[in-house]
Amino acid sequence: MKAIFAVRRHGSFVPRRPLDLNAPPCTIGARRRQTGTTGNTAVLQLASNLKRLGTETAFEVLARAAALEAQGKSIINLGIGQPDFKTPPHIVEAAIKALRDGHHGYTPANGILPLREAVAADLHRRHGVEVDPDNVVVVPGGKVTMFFAILMFGEPGAEIMYPDPGFPIYKSVIDYSGAKAVPIVLREDKEFAFSAAEVLAQIGPRTRLIIINSPANPTGGTVPRAEWDKLAEGLARHPGVAILSDEIYSQMLYGGREHVSLLQYPQLRDRVIMLDGWSKTYAMTGWRLGFAVWPEKLAATATRLAVNCHSCVNAPTQFAGMAALTGPQDMVGTMVSAFDERRRVIVSELNQIPGFRCVDPGGAFYAFPNIEGTGKTARDLQNLLLEEAGVATVAGTAFGDYGEGYIRFSYANSVENIREAVKRIKNCL
Template identity: 65%
Template sequence: MHTVANFDRIGEENAFAVLARAGALAAKGMDVINLGIGQPDFSTPENIVEAAVKAQRDGQHGYTPATGIAPLREAVSADLHRRFNVETSPDNVLIVPGGKVTMFAAILMFGEPGADILYPDPGFPIYRSMIEFTGARPIPIPIREENGFAFNADESLALITPQTRLIILNSPANPCGGVTPKAEVDKLVAGLSNHPQVAILSDEIYDQMLYDGKQHVSLLTYPQIRDRLILLNGWSKTYAMTGWRLGYSIWPNALYDKARKLAVNCWSCVNAPAQFAAVEALTGPQDAVGEMLIEFDARRKLVVKLLNDLPGVSCITPTGAFYAFPNIKDTGWKAKELAGSMLEETGVATIGGPDFGILGEGYIRLSYANSQENIARAIERMRGFLGKE
C-alpha cells in the first residue's frame, strides 16, 4: 500500500508509550510509581467542573464558532491584560482542543521543504516531529545545563539563516524546568529585529508555574514582534485540565484567518461545555492555582535533594514547570536504557532524555506531579537499582 512520504517522517511523544507500559505492568500487579507523564495529579477545581455540568444542563450541546465562544475569547484577553498588562483583542484569540494543536498549526503554516525551523533541544518532542512531517529542516537550539536550562539568545540568533521561517521558544520549559531570564529574552527580541522574515511561536503553557520569585516574561509584552508572534497557552497545567483537551492561541492579524480556516477544516470547533468551564477557570476563584503551586514547590525541593544524594546523579534546581532533569552521566548508563530498566525492574516510570532531543543523552526526566510520599519511594527504589553491583 502506498502512503504519503510525510507520514514516514512523523514521530511521537514517548511519554505516552511509557504511560502505556507502566499501565500494563500495573495491570500485572506491579506497584508502579509514575514520574513519567507530564500532568498534574490534582483534580480539576470543583467550580470549573460545575461550570461544565451547568453548561450541559443548560443545553450547550451544539456547534460553537470555530474560533471559540465569544465569552471565552474575551476572558482570555482579560486574563492576559490582568497578568501582563497587554492589550489583546478577542479577535486574535483562537480556542483549540489542546496545546499541541497550536504547534501543529504554526509548524504546518511555515514548514515545507527548503525551510528551516528552529526549536529547543532538549524540548517537547512534538516540535521536531511536526517539523520533519512538513519536510522542513529541524535546527536544534541547544538548551544547556550550564545555562540553567534556559535558551541563550546569542546562540539562538546565530542559527538563523535566510531559510529560517519560524523559531520556537519555550519558557518555563519542558523537559528541563528552565526559565529564561528577562535580559536574555530582551536580547533575543532585539536580535530578531534583524530577521523580520522569521515568525515566532512562544510556548508559554507553564507560565504560572514558577518558583523562587521568578517572574514569567511573556513575548506578548514586546510590541515590536506582535505582528509575527504566535502564543501557545491553555488550561491543562495551570488548572489540572489535561484531559479536557483545551487550549488557546494568540495569532497576529496576518495569520489569524489562516488558523481559523485550519480549524474549520480539521476540528470544526472545541467541545462546547468545556469552553464554559474554561471561562469559569479564568474568571472564577484562583485559590486552587496557588495551592497547587505551593505543593509543587515542596515536591520540587524534595526531588532535587533526593536526586542529588543518588550515586552518579546530579540535579540542578528547576525554577519552572514540574520537571527535574537530572544528569546521570556518571552512572555509566545510557539514558533510555536506564529509564527502561528502572521501569521494568523497580516500577519507577521516568523518561530518557533522548526522547526530548539529540542533546538529551545523559539525562532523564522526572515529573514531580506526584505525591511527596511517592517521590520519596520512587527515588529510594532508584537508589537500590543504581547501587547494585
C-alpha cells in the same frame, strides 16, 4: 511506525497483526498472499511524510506502567507530565451546566466570544498586555497550535528552529512538514536556558519560524528577562522570522522567578504566536482545551485551519474554560506551592543518588538530572527503573538528541512517593 487494521468476521471486528508503516508499500498487500488467503487484496500506499512523524514517548511509558500494574507490580509514576490534582469543582460544574442548558451544537471555529474575551482579560491581568479577542483562537489542546504554526511556515527548503532537549512534538511536526529542523541546544551549565546570542547566530536566510518554550518541558529551565530583551532586540534584524512562544507553564515558577511573555514586546506583536491553555494551570489535561494569540494577519488563517481540522472545540469544555479564568484562582496558588515543595525535595533526593547530578529547575514540574555517572544510556536507565525499581520516568533522548545523558522526572506526585521512588532507585543501582 505500526498500525493495526481490523476485519469484520461474523458481525464483530477482529484486530489483525500490526502493519509496519515503514515497510515498502507492497508489503501491506503482500501479507495475505504470503499466507495463502484468497480474494482481492488492496495495496495501501501511505504518504511518505508519515514516516517522518515522531511520537511522545511519555505515553508509551504510561502504557507500559499500566501494563505492569495490571500484572500486580507497584509502580510510582514520575513519567507523565500532568498535575496530580483534580479539576476544581466549579469548573466541572460549569461544563455540566452548559450541557443541561442545551449547549450541544457547534460553536464558532475560533471559540465562543465570551471565552475569547475572558482569555484577553486574563492576559491583561497577568501580563499587562492588550489582546483583541478576534486574535484568540481556541483549540482542543496546545498541540493543535503547534501543528497550525508549523504547517503555516514549514515546507521543503524552509528551516524552523526548536529547543533540544524540548517537547518532542515540535521536531515531529517540523519533520512532517518537510522543513529542516534546526536545534537550539539547551545546556545544563546554563540551567537549560537559551542564550539569545546563540539563537540569533543560528538564524539564516531560510529560517521561517523559531519555537521557544519557557518554563520548559522537559528541563524546567526558565529564561531570564535580560535574554528576552536581547532576543527581541536582535530579532529586529530579521523581520521575516515568526516566533512560536509556548507559555503553557507560565504560572508555574519558583524561587521568585518571573514569567516574561513575548506579547510584552510591541515590536514583535505582528509575528509572535503565543500558545497557552488550561491543561497544566487548572489540572485539565484530559479536557483538551488550549488557545493561542495570533498576529492579526494570521488569525483568520488559524481559524480556517481550525475549520478544516476540528470544526470547533466542544461547547461544554469552552464554558468550563471560561469558569476557570473568571472564577476563583486560589487553587492555582495551592497547586504551585505544592509543586515547589516537591521540587525542593526531588532535587535534594536526586542529588544523593550515586551517578546523578540535578540542577535546580525554575519552572514547570520536571527535574532533568544528568545521569552520565551511572554509565548507562538514558533509554537503558529508563527501562531499568521501570522494570526493576517500579519507577516510571522518561529518557532524555525522548526529547531530542541532546537529551542523551539525562532523564526526566515529573514531580507531579506526592512527597512520600517521590522519596519512595528515590529509595527504590538507590536500591536498584
